[in-house]
Amino acid sequence: MLEKFADAELEVTWATVGMLFAENEEEWREYSPEFQPSYRNRELSAYHWARKYGIKPEVHFAPELVQEILDTPGQELGSHSFAHYYTLMRGQSPEQFRQDLQATQRIANEKFGVSLESLVFPRNHMNELYLKICTEEGYNQVRGNPRNWYWQETQHESLGKKLFRSADCFFQVGEKTTYSKEVIMKYPDEPMIIPASRILRPYSVSNPILNSQRLKRVKSEMEMAAKKGEIYHLWWHPHNFGSAPKESMKELDEIIQHFAKLRSDYGFRTLSMRSLGKLMEERFLQNVG
Numbered sequence: 594m595l596e597k598f599a600d601a602e603l604e605v606t607w608a609t610v611g612m613l614f615a616e617n618e619e620e621w622r623e624y625s626p627e628f629q630p631s632y633r634n635r636e637l638s639a640y641h642w643a644r645k646y647g648i649k650p651e652v653h654f655a656p657e658l659v660q661e662i663l664d665t666p667g668q669e670l671g672s673h674s675f676a677h678y679y680t681l682m683r684g685q686s687p688e689q690f691r692q693d694l695q696a697t698q699r700i701a702n703e704k705f706g707v708s709l710e711s712l713v714f715p716r717n718h719m720n721e722l723y724l725k726i727c728t729e730e731g732y733n734q735v736r737g738n739p740r741n742w743y744w745q746e747t748q749h750e751s752l753g754k755k756l757f758r759s760a761d762c763f764f765q766v767g768e769k770t771t772y773s774k775e776v777i778m779k780y781p782d783e784p785m786i787i788p789a790s791r792i793l794r795p796y797s798v799s800n801p802i803l804n805s806q807r808l809k810r811v812k813s814e815m816e817m818a819a820k821k822g823e824i825y826h827l828w829w830h831p832h833n834f835g836s837a838p839k840e841s842m843k844e845l846d847e848i849i850q851h852f853a854k855l856r857s858d859y860g861f862r863t864l865s866m867r868s869l870g871k872l873m874e875e876r877f878l879q880n881v882g
Contacts, residue, residue: 594831594845595665601849604667604865608713608736611675611697612639613655614704618648624700626675626692633684639676656704663705669865671711672697672732680720690723694730710734711866712784713828724783734785734870736826737778771818771825777873785870790814793829796837796844808844812851819861824869 598605615621625640635641662668675696679685694712701709712732714720719737727735770790778786791811797803811827818825827848834841855861864872 594834594842595661595668597842597845597849598667599665601853602667603849603852604669604863604868606669606671606711606713606866607662608671608673608711609659609662610673610677611693611700612653614659614697614700615654616656617650617654621648621654624675624696626689626696628689628692630676630678630682630685630689630693632679632682634682637679637682659705663707667863667865669711669867670701670705670707670709671713671866672701672709673713674715675700677715679715679718680723681718687723687726690720691726691730694726694732698731710870712736717789719786724780724786727784728782732784733874734787734866736828736866737786737788769817770814771821771823773821773823774873777824777869779873785873787824787866787869788826789828790824790826791828793827793833793844793848795833796841798837798840804840804844808847811848815848815851815855815861819855819859 597603611624612621615624629640630638632638659670662670672694675693678690678693680690698709701707708731710731710733712727712734713736717738719735724735772788772790776788791814793811794807815825815827817823834845852861852863
């Protein structure tokens with residue numbers, strides 16, 4: 594993916610769990626916060642999971658991949674919290690969240706010499722009461738959820754929400770996913786909230802027709818954004834490509850080629866969360882002035 598993004602001159606934000614920055618279990622424990630999440634459901638805690646099942650260095654630590662991201666032009670190293678922290682789950686506290694963010698910034702700074710500026714909340718759990726903490730710990734922008742009801746309060750899932758989210762991948766069932774710059778919100782002492790538009794769902798080996806329709810929807814949304822001068826925030830987990838790597842990368846090629854055409858025809862461009870944040874900050878300052 595990094596090679597493809599670099600070749601196409603695409604800016605991308607990689608929201609990365611801070612634990613992955615560590616070289617080994619000893620280093621992970623050294624950087625782990627003293628005040629760890631006390632979820633009522635202990636199974637949600639990465640620390641509890643590690644104690645219960647053990648650490649496998651070959652899959653739980655990846656500092657070499659983090660360095661590859663930093664070495665690739667146009668790529669932003671962002672944060673997905675230190676321990677995949679769930680801000681809306683019962684039992685945890687604001688101070689535990691703060692220490693989690695501090696642990697991430699400390700390992701990023703001391704190991705890689707960078708400060709992280711963009712945050713993506715695990716499971717899309719955006720606790721608005723915690724936004725000021727994000728700013729105080731160095732995060733200038735965070736990813737928000739799409740505006741449709743089936744993306745709200747993601748800690749309370751239902752069959753209806755899941756069905757609507759799945760259906761929306763193939764045809765429009767809610768509001769359009771592209772949006773103007775005016776939708777991006779920024780309040781004093783809080784980070785900029787950049788809404789997501791679409792998750793690129795995994796390739797289905799058993800259903801090529803659904804794959805075609807899903808990809809067609811993404812491309813049509815991209816084109817709508819390009820024509821209207823709007824924003825389209827596409828995201829996915831890299832491991833989503835794991836079940837069908839060749840087919841998934843072929844789809845990514847198709848998306849990149851479509852973007853290249855939109856860039857040529859309409860001046861469409863890519864921005865990392867950090868780049869968009871800086872662009873919007875200049876705009877906000879101009880409006881204030």
